[in-house]
Amino acid sequence: MLIAVVLAPEVLSLFGGRYPEEGTTLLRLLALGALPYFVLTLALSVARIERRLRPAMLAWTAQAILALGMAAPLLNALGVTGAGVAWLASQCLVAAGVLVVRLRPRPRLISRGI
Numbered sequence: 001m002l003i004a005v006v007l008a009p010e011v012l013s014l015f016g017g018r019y020p021e022e023g024t025t026l027l028r029l030l031a032l033g034a035l036p037y038f039v040l041t042l043a044l045s046v047a048r049i050e051r052r053l054r055p056a057m058l059a060w061t062a063q064a065i066l067a068l069g070m071a072a073p074l075l076n077a078l079g080v081t082g083a084g085v086a087w088l089a090s091q092c093l094v095a096a097g098v099l100v101v102r103l104r105p106r107p108r109l110i111s112r113g114i
Helices: 002-013 019-032 034-049 053-078 080-103
Strands: none
Touching: 002 019, 019 034, 019 080, 034 053, 034 080, 053 080
């Protein structure tokens, strides 16, 4: 992730033209989105293993709605960089929400010895 952020212009220069000028910020935003994406994917994979599919589907749906809902206005305002901002913001918001839900204290069940 850090390598992609630092070397974004050099990587994009391999494609020639104006890629480094117009795509560097977008590539950096997408690379930064890898960390919240990892958190989200890991938490949702655990939810699937625990057979708790409803929270997993709600999180993925929320992420998609947020990303798509923010993309159109941000594309108009920021150009292609707006799509990266929408993606990163939606990933961060949903990953934070998932972490809050997963890390909240849960009441322990008291087992009775039989």
